[in-house]
Amino acid sequence: MKTFLVNIKFDFTKDFMDYVPEHRTYVNMLINTNVIESYAVSMETHRSWIIINAETKEEVEKILVKSTLYQFWTYEIDELFVYDSQNFRLPKLELN
Template identity: 60%
Template sequence: MKKFQAIIKFQMDDDFMTLVPPHRTYVNFLLNKGVFDSYAVSMESQTCWITMNTESKEAADQVLVKSPLYKYWTYEIEELFVYDSQHYRLPALQLN
């Protein structure tokens, strides 16, 4: 499995917000399944960043295409060489 970063720009219209609940259901499914590692959205810049685990860039694209919000997106997918976060670290020791 390889790691990819999807950088998504989106444009909103009147119907956009009606598709957010089914999109969030899809995102939660992919997070629970381990396909998405992280998902972040900025309404200020109308940008979304998704870190995902797939076999290829094409497979990552096929995951994104299934989103209800897909028609509002322009995006790039980049393979990551290094991905590190607190999530992948051992928990800090707490001495009693």
């Protein structure tokens, strides 16, 4: 399994917020099934970043197109060579 970064720029229109609840349900399902590693959105810059586990860029596109917000997006997909974070580390040892 490979890891991909999806860098999304979205158009915030008056209809955008109507599609958010269904989109969030879809994203939550993908997080719960370990397809999405992380998901972040900036309303300040109208950008979003998603880390997705998939075999190919084409598979990532098939995942993205199922979102109700897809119609508002322009995006780039990059395969990652390294993806590391605190979540992948052992918990810090704290002495009582």
